[in-house]
Amino acid sequence: MAAPAEKMDTTEARIAALSMPQGGWSDAARADALARLRAMGLPNRRDEYWKFTRPDVLTQVETPSAAVLETSEAQVFSNIDALRIVFNDGVFDAEASDDLAMEHVTIDRLADTSADIHWAGSLYGQLEKSGQTPVARPLGALNTAFATDGILIHVTGKAPRPINLVYHHRAENSEAILHHVIKLDAGAELTVLETGPAAARFNKVMEVDVADTAAFHHVRAQGRDHERHAATHIFTRLGTESTFKSFTLTVNGRLTRNDCVIELTGDDAIAHVAGACVGDGDFHHDDTVFITHDALRCESRQVFKKVLRNGAVGVFQGKILVKAGAQKTDGYQISQSLLLDDDSQFLAKPELEIYADDVICSHGSTSGAIDEEALFYLRSRGVPTEIATDLLTLAFLAEAVNEIEDEGLRDALVEQLEGWLERHRG
Amino acid sequence: MLTIKDLHVKLEEEDKQILKGVDLTVEAGKVHAIMGPNGSGKSTLSYVLSGRDGYEVTGGEAHLGDDDLLELEPEERAAAGLFLAFQYPVEIPGVGNMTFLRTAVNAQRKARGEEEMSAAEFLKVVRARAKELKIDADMLKRPVNVGFSGGEKKRNEILQMAMLEPKMCILDETDSGLDVDAMKLVADGVNALRSEGRGFLVITHYQRLLDHIKPDVVHIMADGRIVKTGGPELALEVENNGYADILAEVA
Ligand SMILES: Nc1ncnc2c1ncn2[C@@H]1O[C@H](COP(=O)(O)OP(=O)(O)O)[C@@H](O)[C@H]1O
Ligand SMILES: [Mg+2]
Numbered sequence: 030m031a032a033p034a035e036k037m038d039t040t041e042a043r044i045a046a047l048s049m050p051q052g053g054w055s056d057a058a059r060a061d062a063l064a065r066l067r068a069m070g071l072p073n074r075r076d077e078y079w080k081f082t083r084p085d086v087l088t089q090v091e092t093p094s095a096a097v098l099e100t101s102e103a104q105v106f107s108n109i110d111a112l113r114i115v116f117n118d119g120v121f122d123a124e125a126s127d128d129l130a131m132e133h134v135t136i137d138r139l140a141d142t143s144a145d146i147h148w149a150g151s152l153y154g155q156l157e158k159s160g161q162t163p164v165a166r167p168l169g170a171l172n173t174a175f176a177t178d179g180i181l182i183h184v185t186g187k188a189p190r191p192i193n194l195v196y197h198h199r200a201e202n203s204e205a206i207l208h209h210v211i212k213l214d215a216g217a218e219l220t221v222l223e224t225g226p227a228a229a230r231f232n233k234v235m236e237v238d239v240a241d242t243a244a245f246h247h248v249r250a251q252g253r254d255h256e257r258h259a260a261t262h263i264f265t266r267l268g269t270e271s272t273f274k275s276f277t278l279t280v281n282g283r284l285t286r287n288d289c290v291i292e293l294t295g296d297d298a299i300a301h302v303a304g305a306c307v308g309d310g311d312f313h314h315d316d317t318v319f320i321t322h323d324a325l326r327c328e329s330r331q332v333f334k335k336v337l338r339n340g341a342v343g344v345f346q347g348k349i350l351v352k353a354g355a356q357k358t359d360g361y362q363i364s365q366s367l368l369l370d371d372d373s374q375f376l377a378k379p380e381l382e383i384y385a386d387d388v389i390c391s392h393g394s395t396s397g398a399i400d401e402e403a404l405f406y407l408r409s410r411g412v413p414t415e416i417a418t419d420l421l422t423l424a425f426l427a428e429a430v431n432e433i434e435d436e437g438l439r440d441a442l443v444e445q446l447e448g449w450l451e452r453h454r455g
Numbered sequence: 456m457l458t459i460k461d462l463h464v465k466l467e468e469e470d471k472q473i474l475k476g477v478d479l480t481v482e483a484g485k486v487h488a489i490m491g492p493n494g495s496g497k498s499t500l501s502y503v504l505s506g507r508d509g510y511e512v513t514g515g516e517a518h519l520g521d522d523d524l525l526e527l528e529p530e531e532r533a534a535a536g537l538f539l540a541f542q543y544p545v546e547i548p549g550v551g552n553m554t555f556l557r558t559a560v561n562a563q564r565k566a567r568g569e570e571e572m573s574a575a576e577f578l579k580v581v582r583a584r585a586k587e588l589k590i591d592a593d594m595l596k597r598p599v600n601v602g603f604s605g606g607e608k609k610r611n612e613i614l615q616m617a618m619l620e621p622k623m624c625i626l627d628e629t630d631s632g633l634d635v636d637a638m639k640l641v642a643d644g645v646n647a648l649r650s651e652g653r654g655f656l657v658i659t660h661y662q663r664l665l666d667h668i669k670p671d672v673v674h675i676m677a678d679g680r681i682v683k684t685g686g687p688e689l690a691l692e693v694e695n696n697g698y699a700d701i702l703a704e705v706a
Pocket of ligand 1: 473498
């Protein structure tokens with residue numbers, strides 16, 4: 030079905046303003062993605078999954094400007110022993126990056142068109158493509174077509190340490206389009222960390238193919254810049270007895286849309302996706318998750334917590350689709366917001382669609398204020414209101430943060446949250 | 456130490472007078488008990504003294520030493536040395552008991568201009584105090600009062616009191632819901648804190664707690680007032696005859 034004319038105009042204008050990298054193994058996949066994008070058109074307010082979040086800034090030709098946050102503070106994961114790969118406004122920084130080499134892992138760059146990256150050639154854009162049904166994700170297709178760089182990671186065994194993708198934002202009008210492809214062979218294990226705002230406007234796709242019994246862990250912190258805009262997608266496919274766990278911390282950001290599309294295709298696989306966000310004022314954060322159970326006895330968990338104040342807006346759209354035959358599915362979903370004042374807003378759209386009869390699926394969504402009883406109890410012990418409020422706020426976020434298995438990573442994120450709360454009191 | 460004069464309190468949301476002129480002085484080193492029928496205003500008195508929302512003081516005053524309690528925020532009252540062991544301790548999911556205790560101790564020290572307790576020193580003290588109250592390591596690690604039994608919650612209140620070393624301790628029905636052994640633990644915890652510089656106000660329904668924590672003075676509260684004051688024998692009188700006689704006598 031052709032998209033309406035207005036939508037087509039926006040889409041064509043955006044396409045015309047971008048240039049597609051040429052001359053490598055990804056050419057065919059990019060052309061294919063461009064055709065997909067043209068057929069569906071970029072999102073607008075009338076699209077079902079964009080009712081709560083205005084996509085204009087993400088689809089317009091002009092890059093919105095975003096002040097660069099000057100901070101002398103260390104990066105969130107700087108104390109974690111990891112292989113660092115650094116991008117400045119989406120441009121790879123060889124100087125600041127470690128050697129792209131690690132035991133059981135091959136690491137290449139998407140921008141390196143000369144390399145014959147056989148495995149990536151057959152995967153690039155494929156999970157994004159299959160993630161377009163039943164819900165279109167045009168920004169993902171745009172990314173596949175126009176990504177300027179990205180990291181291609183092939184994991185054949187247990188990676189000795191995490192890979193940390195560090196995204197610096199340097200220029201006020203920068204735009205970054207990055208596309209990572211990660212393939213874990215049977216039994217392989219890898220943790221990927223991501224930190225930083227990346228650019229004034231960031232479009233990122235991460236495709237993760239998790240083979241049987243492999244395990245992928247992902248923890249990211251989306252920087253502290255207040256004015257940046259980001260649309261990110263994770264597309265993942267899980268084999269038998271494999272594990273996928275992803276956690277995202279978002280503090281600040283004018284607009285964030287994080288899509289996570291998970292397909293459980295092998296029996297007994299586990300997928301957990303969680304997020305904690307804190308926003309003050311000009312902050313709009315949207316988590317959109319789609320989990321498809323298409324195998325026996327798989328477990329999926331979605332845990333999202335949002336702390337909102339001064340007119341900040343939080344959105345959660347989470348769907349569990351259980352296909353016919355996906356018996357013994359165990360699906361859990363919770364999305365909660367803590368509204369620190371009356372101006373803030375949380376919009377939630379939980380969905381369950383189940384075609385198997387022997388499954389357990391539960392979902393819940395709540396919006397609430399600070400518990401006055403608990404606040405008084407703390408104050409009566411001498412804890413000042415501000416510190417008591419911070420404690421209760423961290424407690425609210427704990428259920429999501431505790432989804433991170435690694436204690437060191439968890440502590441690093443809690444520290445960042447504490448810092449944010451301290452800076453945003455009153 | 457604690458001086459309450461002609462205290463009148465109504466509910467903020469309703470036109471309902473709860474305290475109708477309470478006069479009470481607790482001297483340092485003394486234990487005062489307040490007994491009285493349900494609904495007479497005992498908990499309200501303890502809440503108003505500690506600064507809980509929802510009440511309006513319509514007359515009278517309350518001082519702790521030189522501090523005008525009614526002028527202070529709840530946390531300032533705590534730093535000034537006031538402590539209330541709650542009738543219903545609050546559960547706080549997600550906040551570890553240990554973090555809570557340490558934050559409270561150090562916040563009070565900071566407010567008083569004292570040096571904060573180091574993590575190591577704190578751990579040493581808290582372990583010793585917890586042991587006396589038969590509070591195990593697991594209870595210290597768990598979120599504040601979450602999943603605690605009634606007795607565990609009350610012991611946890613006494614642990615907080617022991618760590619915070621307040622000048623003036625108010626215990627609101629700390630004995631309710633306790634079996635004999637737990638009551639003994641709680642009473643021992645309180646008795647260990649008795650000292651010349653510290654005052655206690657023990658609110659209770661029953662004589663049995665007062666067998667363990669020997670009061671110097673016993674007050675009977677009814678309908679928002681202290682209607683009778685006497686020695687420990689007054690508690691026995693209540694135990695044997697109930698409140699009816701006393702209330703008839705003062706009516
Ligand atoms: N927040 C409140 N809302 C409504 N009524 C209250 C509130 N607090 C106290 N009261 C009323 O005030 C009276 C005294 O209650 P309380 O102080 O709890 O008595 P006690 O502790 O002596 O049993 C009761 O009638 C009670 O219902
Ligand atoms: Mg009471």
